[in-house]
Amino acid sequence: MNQVSVLAQNIPVESSAEAPLLEVRDFSLRRKKATVLDRITLSLNPGETLGLIGESGAGKSTLAMALIGLLRAPEVEIEGSLRFRGTELTALKEADFRRLRGNKIGLIFQDATAALNPCFTVGKQIAEPLRRHLGLSASACRARAVELMQSVGIPEPRLRLDAYPHELSGGMQQRVMIAIALACNPELLLADEPTSALDVTIQAQIMELILDRVRALNSSAIFVLHDLALGAQVCDRIAVMYAGQIVEEGPSECVLNAPLHPYTQGLKSCVVELGMPTLTPIPGQIPPLDAMPNGCRFAPRCPKAQAICGEQRPEAHTRDERQVACWFID
C-alpha cells in the first residue's frame, strides 16, 4: 500500500468532505429520438460505493459510458447535468474531459478479453495512462506498472509485463483491466459488470479485489450489476434502474430488506425464491425504446398497476434517505 500513498499526495484534493463527488441531476440521453436515459438523478459522496442494478437493456452501461464521456457524439442528445468534483461534465471541452478519463475517472469493462488490445503487451497498456496523465518516464512507467500488477494480485509481474493479452487467462486479463483503471488512483471508478464474463469460480475473488483496491485508494465507485443481493452486499447505496429510469434509490440495506418499488420487490422475490439471480426475474420484458408507455414505464409488467399508471409518469418521491418513483408506495 505504500506506493499508493506516495502517489496519492500528488493529487490535489479539491472536493471538501461534505460536497458530493458526483452529482447527476435530471440527466437524459436520447439516441435517434429514443430516450435511453430519462431524468436520472443521483449523487455519490467521496469514498461511497453505488450499485446500479437492473435488467439488461435498462441503460446501466449507457449511464456509465456517459459519465466517462464516451458518448459525446452528434447523434447522442444530452440534457441535464453531470457534476464531478464541482465541474460540469456536459459543458467540458473534449480536451479537458480527456484529462479526466483514465485519470480521475477509471472504467473497468465487462469483457477484459475484448477490451485489451491484442497487439500490445499488457505492460504497454498499463503504462499508457501513467505516461499520459502522470507524465512518468518510460522506466518509471514500467516500475509503476509492476507495482500495479502486484497490487491486483498478478504473480510474477515482471515477467507478465511483456506478455500479450492472449497469453493470460481471463481472470488475469480482468486483473490487468483493473490495474489500468486504477493506474492513476481515480476518484471515481466505474465497473460495468466486472465479473460477469468470468468463470463463476473466480467471480467473488475479482469482486473482492476491486472492493479492496477501491477502499485502499479511498475512491468512490459505481458498480453495474444485475444481481440485487450482490449489489446490496457490495455497495453502500443501490440505484435500481428500469427502462432508462431510476425507479428506486437508497441505502443498500433499506432497498434490499424493504423495497418500496414494485420492480425492486420483483427483483428481490426472485432472488429469494430461486436463491440465484436470473436475467428476467419478472414476467415480460422492458418495452422497446420506440414504444415506451407514456405513464409509468413499468406499468405493462406491474402487478400493482392502476389506471393512473398508464396515463401519468410517477415523479420520484423522497422518503427518508430514499427516492422512489411509483404512484402507490405501501
Added chain:
Amino acid sequence: MWQATFTKLGQTLLVLLLVSVASFSFLKLAPGDPVTIMLGSDYSKASYDQLTQELGLDQPVIVQYGHWLANFVQGDWGTSYITNQNIFELAVFQALPVTLTLAAFSLLIALVIGIPTGVMAALYRNSWVDVLATTLAIGGNAFPSFYLGIILIWVFGVGLGWFPTLGFVAPWDDFWQGMWHLALPAITLGAWYVGLIARITRSSLLEVMGQPYILAAKARGEPGWRVVWVHGMRNVLMPLVTVIGLQLGGMLRGAVMTEVVFSLPGLGMMITSAVLNREYIVIQAGIMLTGVLFVVLNLMVDQTYQFLDPRLRRRK
C-alpha cells in the same frame, strides 16, 4: 508452430516442383525442334545427331528433366541464341531488379495514398470524403492499367514533357534519375493497388473501431489521433498484409503489362520479347523465375503476418 513451418515448407517445394515441371514441359511441347533451331537451316545428319547427343535429347524425358533441373538450380540457364547473353545473368541480374524496383515503388505509392484515403473514408463515412474515396477506389480498380499508362505517357510525357516516357535508370546508380524514370510506370501500376488498399483499410478500420479495446483506449484518456493511428491501425495492418499477399499474382501480372507499355527492361519485357523471338529457353527461364519469385514473396508475406500478429508468434 514447427509443424506449421514444415507444412509450409512442403507446400512451397511442391509449388516449385510444379512450376519446374510446367516450364520444362513448355519447352518439350513448344513447336519446332530446338536442334534444328540451333543449327540453322543448313546442317548434316551427323552434326544433328551430335548436337542431339550433346543436349541429351536422346535420353528418356525424365532424365532430361533431371538434367535440366540440376542445371537450373546451379544457375546454368543457357545462352540466348539472339544476343548470346548468359540467360541467368540477363534474368536475375538485369531483369529481376527492374521488376522488383517497379513493384516495390508502386506498392509504396499505393500504401502512401491508399492508407490515408481509407482512414479518412472510414472516419468520415458516408460524407463526401468517403464517396470520393470509394469512387476513386472503384475507378482505379476498373480502369485498365495499360490504358492509364498510355494516358500518363501522353499527358505528362509527350504533352507536358515532365517525365521520360520510356527506359529505366537504376535508382541505386542515380537515385533522382531513377525515381524520375520510374514515376509514371509506378503510378500506373500503383493506381490499380490504391483502390484495393483504400477499400481494405476503410472496411477493416470500421470494424476495428467498433471493438471494445478502442473504447477502452479512449477510456484511458488516449487522444483521438492515437486511438485511430496507433490502437486502430495496428490492428488493420494484419488484414492489409493478407490482401497484399493475395494480390501478389495481380501485382506481377500488372508489372508485366506496365513494363511493356513503358519499355522497362524487366522480367515482363524479357518474357514478352522472348515470345516474339520464339526464344523458348528464355521464356522457360522467365516462367521459372516468376514462379520462384511468387513463392518467395508469398513466404515473405506469411512471415510478415506472423510477425505482426502476436497471437501467431511463438511464446518466448
